[in-house]
Amino acid sequence: MMANLVTYASMMCDADGNGSIPIFGGGLCILPSTLWLLLVERLLRRADPMRSGAAEDAIRAAAAGYCYRLAHGVMESPEFMEGARAAGQEPRGRLEAFLSLMAAWGWADAETAFLEPGKKLVVHARAYFEADIRDTFQSARPLAFMLSGMCGALMDLLFAAPFPRGLASFTCTQTRGIECGDRYGEFVVTGKDAL
Amino acid sequence: MSASIPFEQALDAGRARRYLNADPAVVMSRESLSFMEEAAVKAIGSAPGAELLFQTMEDVSYRAMKWAAPGAPLPEADIRALMEEHFRRSGLGRLVIQAMAAGGGRAELLGGCGNAGIPAACVRGYLAGAFAAAAGRMPGSFRVRKDTAQNAAGDLFIIEARG
Numbered sequence: 001m002m003a004n005l006v007t008y009a010s011m012m013c014d015a016d017g018n019g020s021i022p023i024f025g026g027g028l029c030i031l032p033s034t035l036w037l038l039l040v041e042r043l044l045r046r047a048d049p050m051r052s053g054a055a056e057d058a059i060r061a062a063a064a065g066y067c068y069r070l071a072h073g074v075m076e077s078p079e080f081m082e083g084a085r086a087a088g089q090e091p092r093g094r095l096e097a098f099l100s101l102m103a104a105w106g107w108a109d110a111e112t113a114f115l116e117p118g119k120k121l122v123v124h125a126r127a128y129f130e131a132d133i134r135d136t137f138q139s140a141r142p143l144a145f146m147l148s149g150m151c152g153a154l155m156d157l158l159f160a161a162p163f164p165r166g167l168a169s170f171t172c173t174q175t176r177g178i179e180c181g182d183r184y185g186e187f188v189v190t191g192k193d194a195l
Numbered sequence: 196m197s198a199s200i201p202f203e204q205a206l207d208a209g210r211a212r213r214y215l216n217a218d219p220a221v222v223m224s225r226e227s228l229s230f231m232e233e234a235a236v237k238a239i240g241s242a243p244g245a246e247l248l249f250q251t252m253e254d255v256s257y258r259a260m261k262w263a264a265p266g267a268p269l270p271e272a273d274i275r276a277l278m279e280e281h282f283r284r285s286g287l288g289r290l291v292i293q294a295m296a297a298g299g300g301r302a303e304l305l306g307g308c309g310n311a312g313i314p315a316a317c318v319r320g321y322l323a324g325a326f327a328a329a330a331g332r333m334p335g336s337f338r339v340r341k342d343t344a345q346n347a348a349g350d351l352f353i354i355e356a357r358g
Contacts, residue, residue, distance in 0.1 A: 004199055009222075011306055013196055015222070015283055015285070015286045017283075017289070018283075018288065018289050018306075019282060019283040019284075019285070019286060019288040019289045019290075020286060020288070025224075027224045027225045027226065028220055028223070028224050028225075029223060029225050029227070029285055029287050030220050030221070030284070030286055031220070031221055031223055031227065031285065031287035032219070032221070032255055032259065033219045033221045034230065034255055034258075035231075035251065035252065035255045036227075037356070038251050038254065038255065039231055039234075039235065039247070039248065039251045042247055042250075042251060043234070043235055043238045043244075043247065044241060046238075046239050047262055049237055055238040055239065058234060058237035058240055059237075059265060060235045060240045062230050062231075062233045062234035062237060063234065064229065065230070066230035069226065070223070070224050070226065070227075073224070086314060089316065101335075104222075105221065105222035105223075106219055106220055106221040107221060107222075107223060111221070113215065114235060121341070125204055129221055132219070156217060161196050166223040171302050173292075180251060
């Protein structure tokens with residue numbers, strides 16, 4: 001039944017005459033991954049070296065908010081609800097369904113490595129578009145801001161207060177990154193109380 | 196292994212693998228462009244952040260157009276159709292190139308940036324890069340400003356060659 005999500009996801013290329021892609025909550029668009037990667041690289045190069053951590057935090061916070069709103073719209077869409085039905089309405093099923101959608105959308109080949117409902121999530125990504133930043137920018141720190149934001153957002157939506165109050169109830173730390181030499185990306189999400 | 200579907204199968208079925216310039220394509224939402232502007236502004240400040248987003252969009256648009264229309268110049272009508280179709284298929288809205296010449300042109304985003312949920316800097320960057328590629332010039336060769344006009348169905352953008 002996950003194929004239904006893929007089928008729907010395959011339809012997202014079809015913009016209507018007004019340049020709208022109305023499925024999965026509407027307002028979708030198709031962008032080159034280089035747009036985000038180039039922007040991140042340039043922001044980090046432009047930022048004051050003494051405040052590079054602050055620049056990363058700013059990017060991370062913006063990404064988290066965006067991913068929270070995007071994931072909410074997608075999960076509330078009839079396309080997602082129908083496609084995820086076979087996976088079950090339990091949080092784990094919805095989580096797996098969303099990860100398969102992210103694969104179809106070019107974000108990441110990721111899987112749930114660990115889930116303690118309401119407490120902790122660990123996602124492993126064998127491939128993700130944000131790792132491609134390593135082609136032009138060397139970093140000792142992980143830089144997958146979008147995927148980090150999305151992992152945190154999924155926990156916010158599945159286990160925290162209803163939208164929009166649940167934003168930032170969980171926080172995601174990327175502990176491994178292909179972009180900084182690891183074999184895979186690792187994203188660890190915990191509740192704020194656990195920090 | 197993922198409990199859902201193989202990654203390659205998902206990408207093939209997604210049919211969004213390649214953007215015009217063969218870069219990997221990513222499905223996001225139009226709001227992503229506003230979020231990118233927010234990230235840029237918070238990271239390096241308002242004016243430099245908006246300018247950086249404009250330049251980045253310009254470079255990406257330039258690459259896309261160069262890939263789509265390499266080599267010999269295309270007829271103007273074909274270039275305009277390519278720009279408009281490229282923009283539409285991206286899901287960003289409907290852009291109409293009203294005028295086009297080596298020295299610049301005029302374009303309209305029907306419905307306006309606000310309705311589309313796209314920062315003006317992104318539309319400006321798209322036009323600057325696309326016009327540069329069409330004119331056989333480099334990114335940075337055109338300035339783009341948003342203009343208002345009576346009876347406009349959306350936001351008008353004036354493209355002017357620099358130097």
